[in-house]
Amino acid sequence: MTVVAPDLNTSRSLLDLTFAELERELITSGLAPVHARPLWRALHRDLHHELTNEADFPPPLRRWLAGQLGAGRRFFLEAPVETADIASTDGLTRKFLLRLADGQTIETVLMGFKGRHTACLSTQAGCAMACVFCATGQMGFARHLRPGEIVAQVHHAQAALRAAGREGLRNLVLMGMGEPLHNYDAVMTALEIISDRGGLNIGPGRITISTVGVVPGILRLAAERRPYHLAVSLHGATDEERSALVPAGRRWPLTELMAACRTYFGQTGRRIFFEWTLIAGANDSPAQAGRLAKLLAGLDAHVNLIPLNPTDGFAGTATQSTAARAFQQVLQAAGIPSTIRQRRGIDVAAGCGQLRAEKRGAGSAAGVK
């Protein structure tokens, strides 16, 4: 089957619309606003992706869909194609490779924890931030995702869980491919859609946005009082050490970044998560932990320590567990809580920083299409 990419100049994805926008569209077409709810539910709660056979839709809504939805019409339905579903041998992690309408591919990771699931979403195809140890950064930037392409990843993960008879999705982390605050508007629209109670209903308190440290984005989140959790990737506590790993550190130095974090905390009162990828001999000494503790003094902070996952383009190795614990103890002595992240899905390249949208890994090949 050849899939013709919709013309985005004339056609919009139904999944790009917030509830209010959908309601407005229907009203503009002469429908009553009450028709928005059943359509929204079919899309975002029941995950119907055809909408040609909705017997319980009122006739005006069915007529509207017949006239407005489809090739060459005003709206189309987002349908990323799953090109691979790769399960890690840990039995808890699955990685989906999704091909978008224009042929770009992205990855979505589903992680099982006790009694709950977390999906890790991509916000861009590729990434412009070029962090040296990250596979997505190594591949470069292709394009921003639209809101519907972010929402569709949640649909996909949710549908996969339902098909497996598993419990629904509880948490979302925007830690897949891309820099969420470099695609601010699309990400905020997507999160508004995803957290809507009549649809996917994943509350804002269960959503974490992870940023490389885009200062204007952090300040905007604070000013707009966005209700999501924030994680900031540090990896270095001096500008020199940080910028060697995270080039964005040259654009937004630590003094500016930490000032933005303090403003964010002042406005929202919410604890901030800080991510620190532990790389042997690069940023894992007790002295470096001490500098990190100083940087975070007075903030309500939690540090996530992530032992480096291997990528082709970076030669460093992960900090061993004894050194990781020593690093953690320095933080603890300074009163800063931290967690050493468990490794997930490394065998299928589904770990932090390993996403580069290709079929690789030793996982269950049966899932590769």
Ligand code: SAH
């Ligand atoms: N652009 C966002 C999301 C990135 S992925 C950000 O920069 O925060 C989430 C976390 O994984 C980030 O802290 C990122 O720096 C980290 N990471 C990237 N590559 C990694 C790797 N190879 N091993 C371990 N962590 C990595």
